[in-house]
Amino acid sequence: xxxxxxxxxxxxxxxxxxxxxxxxxxxxxxxxxxxxxxxxxxxxxxxxxxxxxxxxxxxxxxxxxxxxxxxxxxxxxxxxxxxxxxxxxxxxxxxxxxxxxxxxxxxxxxxxxxxxxxxxxxxxxxxxxxxxxxxxxxxxxxxxxxxxxxxxxxxxxxxxxxxxxxxxxxxxxxxxxxxxxxxxxxxxxxxxxxxxxxxxxxx
Numbered sequence: 001x002x003x004x005x006x007x008x009x010x011x012x013x014x015x016x017x018x019x020x021x022x023x024x025x026x027x028x029x030x031x032x033x034x035x036x037x038x039x040x041x042x043x044x045x046x047x048x049x050x051x052x053x054x055x056x057x058x059x060x061x062x063x064x065x066x067x068x069x070x071x072x073x074x075x076x077x078x079x080x081x082x083x084x085x086x087x088x089x090x091x092x093x094x095x096x097x098x099x100x101x102x103x104x105x106x107x108x109x110x111x112x113x114x115x116x117x118x119x120x121x122x123x124x125x126x127x128x129x130x131x132x133x134x135x136x137x138x139x140x141x142x143x144x145x146x147x148x149x150x151x152x153x154x155x156x157x158x159x160x161x162x163x164x165x166x167x168x169x170x171x172x173x174x175x176x177x178x179x180x181x182x183x184x185x186x187x188x189x190x191x192x193x194x195x196x197x198x199x200x201x202x203x
Contacts, residue, residue, distance in 0.1 A: 005047055012043035012104035015116040016097045022120050026127065028090045030077050038073065038094055039101035042066050046105025063102055070098040093119065144174035 016039025017032050024031035049062035074091030096119055103112035144150045150169050157178055158164065165177040 005051070008047060008104045008107055008109075009040055009043045011109055011112070012039040012101040015039055015100050015104065015112055018116055019093055019097055019100075019119055019123075022123050023090060023093060026123075028087070030090050030094060034073075035094065035097045038070065038097045039104070042070075042098040042101025043105035046102045050106070063105075066098055066102060070095055089123070093123070140176045140178065142174055143172060144169055150174045150176075 013036050016035040016037075020030070020032035020035030023035065045066050046063050049060060052062075074094050077087040077090050077094070096115065100112045100115050100119075103109075103115070142153070144153070147169060150167065153174070154164055154167060154176065157176070163179040165179050167174065167176040169175075
């Protein structure tokens with residue numbers, strides 16, 4: 001068993017999986033499997049470039065193609081929806097995961113491990129740092145028999161710290177557009193879900 005070739009792949013998969021685990025916890029587009037496979041494939045490409053073409057071709061050409069090729073996968077997770085671009089951080093995570101895989105394939109484990117650690121720290125630190133600052137808008141529709149019921153829901157939302165941008169009532173259906181900070185996300189959404197027939201869509 002050529003452990004000198006298999007070990008870099010195993011370590012690359014471990015590092016890539018750690019980054020993917022953080023993305024999975026944040027419910028992002030690419031999770032553990034995607035990051036694991038990207039790191040695994042990058043490490044394999046690096047090993048192939050080192051050992052499969054010795055003395056015949058420029059071995060660095062295979063590894064170089066990973067750098068540009070990973071862009072196609074990254075572009076696939078970037079979504080433009082309702083004038084908002086989503087998935088850029090996940091695409092960057094895939095890009096650095098590919099670099100970590102290449103480093104593992106080259107047996108640069110310390111560099112790969114440090115990069116993995118710094119990537120996870122950056123993602124988590126920025127999440128907590130921006131949690132109290134990032135703001136969201138949510139459009140909520142629910143069954144409402146009267147304007148009094150709608151006023152009760154609006155009053156409850158305002159008591160939870162939400163700003164009411166707009167609201168309407170038509171045909172027994174109410175629509176409320178609310179604005180709140182990310183840190184208030186859980187308590188406001190829990191209030192909405194406690195209302196009968198509430199359906200929320202994050203813009």
